[in-house]
Amino acid sequence: MKKNASLVDVARRAKVNISTVSRTINQTGKIGMDTQERVLRAMRELGYKPNRVARRLRARGSSSFLLGLIIPNIQNIFFADLARGVEDVAYRSNYAVLLCNYDEDEAKERFYLDVMQLESVDGIILPPIHEEDPAVLQVVRNGTPVVCVDRSLARGGLDKVEVDNHLGALRAVEHMIAQGHRRIGLIGGPADSSTGKERTRGYKDAHLQAGLPLKTELMRFGDFKQESGRTLAHELLGLADPPSALFVCNGLMTAGALEAIAARGLKIPRQVGIVGFDELPLAEVFNPPLTVVRQPAYEVGKCAAELLLKRIEDGQRPTTSLKLHPELILRKSC
Amino acid sequence: MKKNASLVDVARRAKVNISTVSRTINQTGKIGMDTQERVLRAMRELGYKPNRVARRLRARGSSSFLLGLIIPNIQNIFFADLARGVEDVAYRSNYAVLLCNYDEDEAKERFYLDVMQLESVDGIILPPIHEEDPAVLQVVRNGTPVVCVDRSLARGGLDKVEVDNHLGALRAVEHMIAQGHRRIGLIGGPADSSTGKERTRGYKDAHLQAGLPLKTELMRFGDFKQESGRTLAHELLGLADPPSALFVCNGLMTAGALEAIAARGLKIPRQVGIVGFDELPLAEVFNPPLTVVRQPAYEVGKCAAELLLKRIEDGQRPTTSLKLHPELILRKSC
């Protein structure tokens, strides 16, 4: 195990004290030009790279160039895009990202929050598991900067960046109504998720605006997984008086609904229209191309990371909360 | 910034020396039953959690419960699945994962390799950027355990787990030939990627086996991105004597090819058949459902992480290299 050059090696070679080396690196304290020159040369010659672990151990509070990102599941493309957004701005500022999947599992979330703190990350980005997430609140109290993404925390006064889910759903359903649909099935998200709730609210408001009645038998709620999309779509399409179009509240459930539609041999959009939340990789080349509500996932991650970096720099700055606009991409499925 | 309880706090409360606490935690050294009891109680009462940073700083060489994962792009679902596999086994062993995207960019890869070493990760999982990746070799020489995934390194004698790309392509093209196709277009990967080469080899071998001639005008090579899939498919389909089916060497390029096919108004599989590498989210519900070669991405990650953990435990164990089998999923597109 070849050791990396350390401060003392550099110091020895430059014939100065280690504190001098440290100070030239960090531009802190006053060091003469010539000495700096010597130190820099020694560093170059030895290929010195400061040890991040030691730095973090010592400099708790000052920056250690590590961000934590805790997400439900990286296999969900929304979070993959988001993660990429975070990563890109982190990289540009020389930060690395510690990434964890918590699978909507509270124990796992807690474990990872612990890890993050014990790793002394500079800050954490996460979608809270629910609106009163006590573990997260605890972390915040400990003084670690946190920014919420996608979902938000009821209390805590945190920076956050969300997508305007209500608006996205509203626009989508408005469009469906404009296409002439009067019986629109809803495949919604879990009632305890803020995103699910907001999208459902958009669906309802679109109906209210248009003076259309809400029928409970047309509104079903799943768990954001493919399986439930399929099941619920089957339920809806099996109704005596089935909906003429489906509004599905996330990508995976949309895929599930598509399965059901295919299984029943229904033609899109003639026999049933469909609009889903989340852009899907093949949506554009699907037959017919899928009309979807695209969430700016990458931008969410990007903004969140930017906010976090700013907060790390200045813990006192006023909190900001962003609401990014989703985009209704009109294609042929409705 | 509330501080966590430290060893000294526990020691003070249990009225023992910190070394005693450390030893009871790590089950190293001989400590009396009663003392252990006292220490454990003190730990519980203070909610003590060992500081991972300090541990890593000191115990370079002993385990610090951090794994590094460097991948081209987490937005590529293959790597997302792989990452998930890694994460799951890591979590089960109380490891956290430091994840980085290097974007096939050598500078970025180098930066992240540095970070990993400076963070003293216990080991690294990555697909080398190419077969003679000097930066990776350097890391290996430094003594950090590394396991290669997906792609491999020509030298170095490392643990690795790959997918049998040759086999996957072979089976796919065999199937296409069995379906009666005689002119099969290839949209291959970059010539300097081992995966691309292997898949191309599979394509060729299937032809040889069947006694079919290889036509260079039917073989095009892209960069594994959607754009190139579209362009190359257009080129192939625009030929005077176009191929009757396309074999596409990864998921993104398949999506691109599908775009081209749709743009030309061609019917699958009647006018053109298509088989792609990589399972895609909507492939199953596509119209028609897509025949694809599914790579066991999750398993690759899982096996790699298991291998890495074993190596961390025993640096001397003989290296193993796994070759996982892809699966040809027959659907309707060819």
Add this chain to the structure above:
DNA sequence: CCAAGTGGAGCAAACGTTTGCCTTGCCTGG
């Protein structure tokens, strides 16, 4: 009765930084 062995636990160094404080030499204003 003594040497050697053993179980139990403390001391202090080391890991590689950052940083508060101190020292030194030189300059400057009075």
Add this chain to the structure above:
DNA sequence: CCAGGCAAGGCAAACGTTTGCTCCACTTGG
């Protein structure tokens, strides 16, 4: 000529662990 100030840089503590050594008190075999 001297006090005070300042620029430059050294000393050593501290961050929270792990671990090699030492130390002590017993036991035990000869």
